Amino acid sequence: MENKKFYITTPIYYPSGKFHIGTAYCEVLTDCIKRYKTLRGYDTYMLTGLDEHGQKIQTVAEKRGLTPKEHVDEMAKKAIELWKLMGIDYNDFIRTTEPRHVKAVQKIVEKFLENGDIYKGEYTGWYCMPCENYFTEFQLVDGKCPDCGREVKKMKEDAYFFNMSKYEDWIKEFYRENPEFIVPTSRKNEIFKNFIEPGLEDLCISRCTFDWGIPMPNDSKHVLYVWLDALANYITALGYMSDDDSNFKKYWPADLHVVGKEIIRFHGIYWPIFLHALGLELPKKLYAHSWIVMKDGKMSKSVGNVIYPEDLISRYGLDATKYYLLRLMSFSQDSLFLPEDFVTRFNSDLANDLGNLVSRTIAMVNKYFDGEIPVESKEETEFDNSLQEFFKEKLKETESFMDEYHVSDGIQSVWSYIARTNKYIDETAPWALAKVPEDREKLKTVIYNLVDSLRKIAIMIKPFMSGTSKKILEQLGLNSEVTWDDLYKENVILAGTKVAEKPEILFARLDKDEEIEYIQNAMHGNK
Ligand code: MSP
Numbered sequence: 001m002e003n004k005k006f007y008i009t010t011p012i013y014y015p016s017g018k019f020h021i022g023t024a025y026c027e028v029l030t031d032c033i034k035r036y037k038t039l040r041g042y043d044t045y046m047l048t049g050l051d052e053h054g055q056k057i058q059t060v061a062e063k064r065g066l067t068p069k070e071h072v073d074e075m076a077k078k079a080i081e082l083w084k085l086m087g088i089d090y091n092d093f094i095r096t097t098e099p100r101h102v103k104a105v106q107k108i109v110e111k112f113l114e115n116g117d118i119y120k121g122e123y124t125g126w127y128c129m130p131c132e133n134y135f136t137e138f139q140l141v142d143g144k145c146p147d148c149g150r151e152v153k154k155m156k157e158d159a160y161f162f163n164m165s166k167y168e169d170w171i172k173e174f175y176r177e178n179p180e181f182i183v184p185t186s187r188k189n190e191i192f193k194n195f196i197e198p199g200l201e202d203l204c205i206s207r208c209t210f211d212w213g214i215p216m217p218n219d220s221k222h223v224l225y226v227w228l229d230a231l232a233n234y235i236t237a238l239g240y241m242s243d244d245d246s247n248f249k250k251y252w253p254a255d256l257h258v259v260g261k262e263i264i265r266f267h268g269i270y271w272p273i274f275l276h277a278l279g280l281e282l283p284k285k286l287y288a289h290s291w292i293v294m295k296d297g298k299m300s301k302s303v304g305n306v307i308y309p310e311d312l313i314s315r316y317g318l319d320a321t322k323y324y325l326l327r328l329m330s331f332s333q334d335s336l337f338l339p340e341d342f343v344t345r346f347n348s349d350l351a352n353d354l355g356n357l358v359s360r361t362i363a364m365v366n367k368y369f370d371g372e373i374p375v376e377s378k379e380e381t382e383f384d385n386s387l388q389e390f391f392k393e394k395l396k397e398t399e400s401f402m403d404e405y406h407v408s409d410g411i412q413s414v415w416s417y418i419a420r421t422n423k424y425i426d427e428t429a430p431w432a433l434a435k436v437p438e439d440r441e442k443l444k445t446v447i448y449n450l451v452d453s454l455r456k457i458a459i460m461i462k463p464f465m466s467g468t469s470k471k472i473l474e475q476l477g478l479n480s481e482v483t484w485d486d487l488y489k490e491n492v493i494l495a496g497t498k499v500a501e502k503p504e505i506l507f508a509r510l511d512k513d514e515e516i517e518y519i520q521n522a523m524h525g526n527k
Contacts, residue, residue, distance in 0.1 A: 015075030036463035049094035054226035058212035339519035375495035379441035
């Protein structure tokens, strides 16, 4: 077993409103990768949290008649509840208003000041409030924010700047040497072409037009730009610049930052430069995932096309919801959430392919062997070998996809093994073997192979459907404490192991029309 560490982070979310399935996707994806690495024997550490400062939060709180602190405290409780409901296995949840973060960020800024990375000047630029970001004239698209397309406002203020240009050559060289730092690489090409190649502009890192932020340590009239504050969470949470930095020493550098595609510039330019300026190692990889979009574009409350994870989980269960999100999203392209597709996948992939395989196999152990898994027999069928070979191939394929964070592709590999196992039932026709006494040994082989295939499937789905994985193993009477290495073990099922007499149905088929209507209603907020 490899004994390596794996530090993985989500972006820290703005607590500006209720989290929809897009936000949840990012969390579920990160959790899935973390669980996969844990299963493979890594010492894993997952960080998530909230990005609580900035003008946007201050404005939302004011609109609600709350102080920013009251607002973020309430939102933090809700976020923690949601991640609990979604079974997110994080190790730390950081809030940027926590003293541990605030203190460390101020120390980081002091270090920048000492090193001459920060200077005072005057800023004029186009500000996009929802994105908390300034743009130059050149960066605007049709006079609007290049990231979200909304109106921008011309603003001028006294401000501190981070001397990005000092690091321009360094970052260019870094990308030349590490072309795969950002995946998919198309995203790296985008930021390189649009932001690095034309020349880096110094970054304005303080604001004095509002006060909901971390005060500059040398000038309390200014609060820190929310992105500098936020990015630092990846190290402050580990105790960087604190009395106890043991986690920092153990887990930094991050092995993977998972981020949405629209925030890659901050993670792909500013973050590496900040780290380099602090003399710290860089994260190993950034994965910029795409977006879940709806038929009518981006999810938006005003359009009435937002879908919340709670509405899916309460009706279809956690594992079906996670399965759908992870299976849906391709590695590099936006993916369309369609209610009819959700229901079809539930019925075909979960109820039919997986659920039926489990219930048929258990029913056969009960029917032909009194509920006891038979000893693997010496008598083979002509189909055993190809099932074995197929498994080996798919195991390799799943691993290579998961190792490269192509989670949807990894899931599809597992499902092709599920389909192959279903085909094995058709090929071997155990019901026919059961009628011929001389075929009894063959029947044992077939049933043993089916149970063993299910054992392997249960392990492979564990990173994204841990509840279902456990249920399958328990229904088969097998130990549910498994590791990825168990996929390489043969003959581990003890003869005579008792399967469940009346297994619970894992995924009951859905009525298509009724459920499409339910999801559509949920989207419009009138379930
Ligand atoms: N606070 C910043 C991140 C700071 S990290 C140092 C932020 N927060 S956010 O709440 O706006 O977005 C958090 C994440 O949710 C982003 O990675 C974003 O891409 C993701 N998603 C929001 N909507 C999404 C979809 N519809 N689909 C997939 N992910 C999307 O940005």
